[in-house]
Amino acid sequence: MTKIYSPRVVASENSAPGHPEVSVIVPAFDAEQFVKAAVTSALSQTMRSLEVIVIDDGSGDGTAQIIRDLAAKDRRVRPLFNTTRQGVSAARNTGLNAAKGNYIALLDADDAWIPNRLELMLRVMKNRGLDMLADQLEIIEFESGKWHGPAFNSSWMTTAREISVEDFLQRDWPGYHYTRNLGLMKPLVRRRNIEDAGLRFDERLSLGEDALFYVCLMLAGARLGLIPDALYLYSVRPNSLSSSPTPTMQLVAANAAMVSWLHNLPNRRKDASEIEYILRRRKGALLIQYLFWCLKTMRIKQGFGVAHLISINSYYSWSLKFILHRLWRLQERFGLPRLITKQL
Incomplete structure (x- = not known):
C-alpha cells in the first residue's frame, strides 16, 4: 500500500507547550553495531528540545534491546517496534505519524551528527524564513573511520542559499561520477509543511524515495535552503563509495510520481x-x-x-x-x- 498521498490542504496546529522543537526519526534494522552511536549523537545536540523516535523495523539481532536501554536512560528516546520488516519508508512513516515536534529531522541508524547541527540549522531556517534546510554531508567509511570528504560538489555550496525545485532536479541528475546526487541530503523540515501537503514516504520504493519526498514538498510550496557546513556524518561501506547507485526502474517510477x-x-x-x-x-x-x-x-x-x-x-x-x-x-x-x- 502506498503512503504518498495526493496533494491537499489541511488545517495544521502548532505543537502544544512542552512538546519538543524537533522530532528526530531513526529507522533501524539489524543495527546493533551502530544505532547507539547514532542516537547518542542526536541526544548530544546543543539544542536540547527534541525527541528521538527510533523505529526497530523487525530486526533479528540485538537492536530492539539496545533501543530499550537507550530509552530507559533518556526520556527523550521514544522506541517503536515493527514485528516484521516493513522497509525504511514505512519505518519513517511510522515515525512521522508519531512525531510531536515542530520540525522533523531524519537520521539513518549508521550515521551521526556534529553536536551543534540542529542549533545552527534552526537558526538559519528561522532567520531566512525557510521550510527545509539541508547541509553538506561528510562521507565516512564505516569499517575504517576514514574520511572521504564532502558528498556534494562544493563549488556551488560555498554560502547559504535557497534553491528552487528546478535547481534540485538538475542537481539530482543520474550519471554523475564526481558528486553525489542532491537527493542524498538529509534536511531539517518544518512538520507543518509535511502535514499541510498530506505527504508521507512512498512505501513502494526502496530507491529514490527521499528525492521524491523532497520534490513533492517543494512542489507544494516549501522553500528549501542549503548551507555549506558539513554537519551530517554519512557512513558508507567500501563497496558503496561510488557516487552512482545501482540503477533500477524504481528511480523512473519515482520520477513519474x-x-x-x-x-x-x-x-x-x-x-x-x-x-x-x-x-x-x-x-x-x-x-x-x-x-x-x-x-x-x-x-x-x-x-x-x-x-x-x-x-x-x-x-x-x-x-x-x-x-x-x-x-x-x-x-x-x-x-x-x-x-x-x-x-x-
Missing part, C-alpha cells in the same frame, strides 16, 4: 511547464542509465525492454554529454587549455 504530483496540485504553478520539461528529460536520462547498466551486467533482455522507451532526443543528449565529459578528462589529464568546464 513527481510528474503525477505536479499535475494534481490544487493550484497550477507558474513554472509547471518548465518543471515538467525537466522531469521528462530526467526520465530519459534515468532510462539510459538503466539501459547501459543492463548491457554492462549482461542483462540483455531487460535492456531491450527499456530501449524503445527512450526518445531520440535523450540518446542525443546523452551522447553529447558523454563526448564533452571525455574531452574534459583529456584536457585535465594532459593539461590542455580549459575549453570545457565540468558543471553539474
Whole structure:
C-alpha cells in the first residue's frame, strides 16, 4: 500500500507547550553495531528540545534491546517496534505519524551528527524564513573511520542559499561520477509543511524515495535552503563509495510520481511547464542509465525492454554529454587549455 498521498490542504496546529522543537526519526534494522552511536549523537545536540523516535523495523539481532536501554536512560528516546520488516519508508512513516515536534529531522541508524547541527540549522531556517534546510554531508567509511570528504560538489555550496525545485532536479541528475546526487541530503523540515501537503514516504520504493519526498514538498510550496557546513556524518561501506547507485526502474517510477504530483496540485504553478520539461528529460536520462547498466551486467533482455522507451532526443543528449565529459578528462589529464568546464 502506498503512503504518498495526493496533494491537499489541511488545517495544521502548532505543537502544544512542552512538546519538543524537533522530532528526530531513526529507522533501524539489524543495527546493533551502530544505532547507539547514532542516537547518542542526536541526544548530544546543543539544542536540547527534541525527541528521538527510533523505529526497530523487525530486526533479528540485538537492536530492539539496545533501543530499550537507550530509552530507559533518556526520556527523550521514544522506541517503536515493527514485528516484521516493513522497509525504511514505512519505518519513517511510522515515525512521522508519531512525531510531536515542530520540525522533523531524519537520521539513518549508521550515521551521526556534529553536536551543534540542529542549533545552527534552526537558526538559519528561522532567520531566512525557510521550510527545509539541508547541509553538506561528510562521507565516512564505516569499517575504517576514514574520511572521504564532502558528498556534494562544493563549488556551488560555498554560502547559504535557497534553491528552487528546478535547481534540485538538475542537481539530482543520474550519471554523475564526481558528486553525489542532491537527493542524498538529509534536511531539517518544518512538520507543518509535511502535514499541510498530506505527504508521507512512498512505501513502494526502496530507491529514490527521499528525492521524491523532497520534490513533492517543494512542489507544494516549501522553500528549501542549503548551507555549506558539513554537519551530517554519512557512513558508507567500501563497496558503496561510488557516487552512482545501482540503477533500477524504481528511480523512473519515482520520477513519474513527481510528474503525477505536479499535475494534481490544487493550484497550477507558474513554472509547471518548465518543471515538467525537466522531469521528462530526467526520465530519459534515468532510462539510459538503466539501459547501459543492463548491457554492462549482461542483462540483455531487460535492456531491450527499456530501449524503445527512450526518445531520440535523450540518446542525443546523452551522447553529447558523454563526448564533452571525455574531452574534459583529456584536457585535465594532459593539461590542455580549459575549453570545457565540468558543471553539474
